[in-house]
Amino acid sequence: MVKKSMEKLAIVTVDFNRHDDTFELLDSGRRLKTSGLDVRWFLVDNGSDEYVGKHITPELDNVELLQTGENKGFAGGYNFGIKYALNWGAEYILVINNDAILADEDLLIKLVWLLKRKKDIVAVSPKIYFAPGYEFHKDRYDKKNIGKVIWWAGSKFDWDNINLIHRGLDEVDDGKYNEIEESDFLSGCCFLIKRQGFEKSGFFNEKLFAYFEDDELMLRLKKAGFRLFYDGKTYIYHKVSRTSGIGSPQTDYLITRNRLYFGMKYASLRTKIALIKESARFLLAGRSAQRMGVRDFFLGRYGPPEKALAKPKVSYPVELSIVIINYKTSGLTLRLIESIYENSGLSNDDYEIVVLDNASEEELGERISKRFPKVKFIQNKVNVGFAKGVNNAIDFTRGRYILLLNSDIEVNKEAIKNILDTADKFEEQAVIAGKLILPDGTIQNSCYKIPTLLGAIREYLLGRKNDYSLFSPNADKAVRVEGSVMACLLIPRKILNMVGKLSEEYFMYYEDIEFCSRLKKVEVPLIYDSGALFKHQHGASSKVFGDNKSKELLKNSAKIYHGRIKYWFLTAILWLGQKMKRLS
Structure with missing residues (x-):
């Protein structure tokens, strides 16, 4: 039984x-x-x-x-x-x-x-x-x-x-x-x-x-x-209102602002008109917190009140959470986990590993639990794509830092310790990308400038290198770049709180570019750490889709990121640049 x-x-x-x-x-x-x-x-x-x-x-x-x-x-x-x-x-x-x-x-x-x-x-x-x-x-x-x-x-x-x-x-x-x-x-x-x-x-x-x-x-x-x-x-x-306090200015502000939001979104027209009249009275003769609440509602300002914005340095249950997404690559995933335990350079109490399988291999959870009982495993019922899978896995993490590793990565000796040391030097204020080494020992081109029409023209029509395509920084120390692939990316939780997780518009491809563009927009440094070396069987985790499906996913994601008009302009520039290169 x-x-x-x-x-x-x-x-x-x-x-x-x-x-x-x-x-x-x-x-x-x-x-x-x-x-x-x-x-x-x-x-x-x-x-x-x-x-x-x-x-x-x-x-x-x-x-x-x-x-x-x-x-x-x-x-x-x-x-x-x-x-x-x-x-x-x-x-x-x-x-x-x-x-x-x-x-x-x-x-x-x-x-x-x-x-x-x-x-x-x-x-x-x-x-x-x-x-x-x-x-x-x-x-x-x-x-x-x-x-x-x-x-x-x-x-x-x-x-x-x-x-x-x-x-x-x-x-x-x-x-x-x-x-x-x-x-x-x-x-x-x-x-x-x-x-x-x-x-x-x-x-x-x-x-x-x-x-x-x-x-x-x-x-x-x-x-x-x-x-x-x-x-x-x-x-x-x-014990009523212990956190915010009964009648505190913070409570007054939040109730005023959020009551307006709730009423203007869900109430009848008559009630909405009454709320607008009440807002006018608050602006003229209300308490300070009420005036601020009305002002922020009509300006579309939400989130915490100013008093709650302070962000003290906090402690975490673990220092590092390692996130791995699996899709029909169980052999690679198991090898990656093994290399983490063998080469992390950290105490096992300092990190956790979270593996999410995107509805691909039912037996993977059992295989992981037998070999690596401390690994946390999630199995989606359907393949939700890379970006959403990463976000789901992040929701199951507890660390100060989140390290995203493709399943086709292997960890070199003390690579994780090195990338964490670099992150600590930046005091949780920067995202760190590892240096990727291909199976033949060469360095993978993994960095880029955020793609633009001007960048494409400069590189493909004017011959200026590294303005659009991938490159590898020529440096023996940590250097700042605009973008990096997500095969190995360390993100402080503090920065995730600031910029958000991956955009789930993208099933696969371009989620890294979109994330890096958000980092650039809010001036968060992205650092390429040449001292943190990770082996990468480039393409092994994506080839399970096949060439045709991968090209289709890439094309769809490019259209989402650039927009259809810009996408076709870029396609024309790249096609013309390749023609010019052949003629020369």
Whole structure:
């Protein structure tokens, strides 16, 4: 009889400079019953001044630490943890504030049971009490009722005023909200959601940073045909507004700006007109934070408030995450992993390896787990392309640096240590490209100037070298270049946070050029490290597509990058240059 594997449930929480709250939450989680579930905590440090991982004790072995590298707000911090948990294989994700306290030992069992009742029930929130001492009106209640004051027991959205109404708010619980019923919206403080919810409706809107990002997600889930439920038979406690502070200028700013965004996008015309009138009043006589919120909405400025922009130097669970994408190259991938362990020059605790297979070889995961049990493996159900595959794998990393290695790379002795040393010299402010050595021992031309019409004319019509085609810098030290192939590229997480990951417009080819053009635009240095040598069986990872398919993919990507008109101009210039070369 085959033993049925347990369903995976991830508990995701985010910490920003509130470590005591986080550890109280984790401690309260010890009481949870998990029968039939494989439960794991994912604790995201959202760029805290002091890394929360420094205080994790060995007994918290069921907690996996993650680091965003900067304060990405509620939306970005939770997205970071949720995406990681989905790659871990979670079927259910409990999103919970770190200032919550778990009280009912059957919480998970009850919530999972409800989600299993019907396919269209996608998410559920429990009843939420004020944690004792955190009530809005402390003097209103008898001592015997402390701990029974409701913060949230289901909700209704007021579309006239763009406001979420908490049912039962400030009431002493007398049992009238103890039923299971459908809810208009759920509380972002705590909800359990099926993975299908995120797969179909997307994640929190990161440009909102905090406030209304949970309401928008709930609305998108409902528009996708899902139902949301409130479970009054289980509960948690909430230390309300511990992170941003009740009535703080930061809260005032975010609520003002994001309420305008939400209302102007989803509300009726009548409500939109009312919001515009209200905005005028705020600009004339509102609080400073309200005026800034209105201004930034109408100027299209989103993301964190100015106070949250500080980016302290942060610690990470590991120093380096190595990302490998496999597509029908299992032999090369296994050899690459072997060469990493043999030649990295690093302690095994300093790095992790993440392999993503793009729906090509079902047995690869088993082969990797047998030979290299510490390697993290993801297998896509369909081939999503190189760029999206890389992005998926990055979502499953924890390192300060991400090293992208093609599966047809082999690591020379201490090459990884050398490229990391170079990156450290630039203090996480530069992207580093390794030096590629072909099988015959020659140096691969792997660098380029960002391709332009003028560059093509200079090289192909005027005979000026290295203005359009690939070249290898003639240098014995690290030098700055405009572009590099992605066969071996080290990217600090800090820079990924700044410029974003790879563009998923490109299935294969030109994603490297597009990424390097973004680096150039924001003046991030790209450094060619001649001291970090990597063997490269150039083309081995792409030849599995065949010549015709590879040419088609290259042509399609070139059209996306350049645009159709510029693409045909470039094609004509290259054709004319080749004709002139033959005639000469």
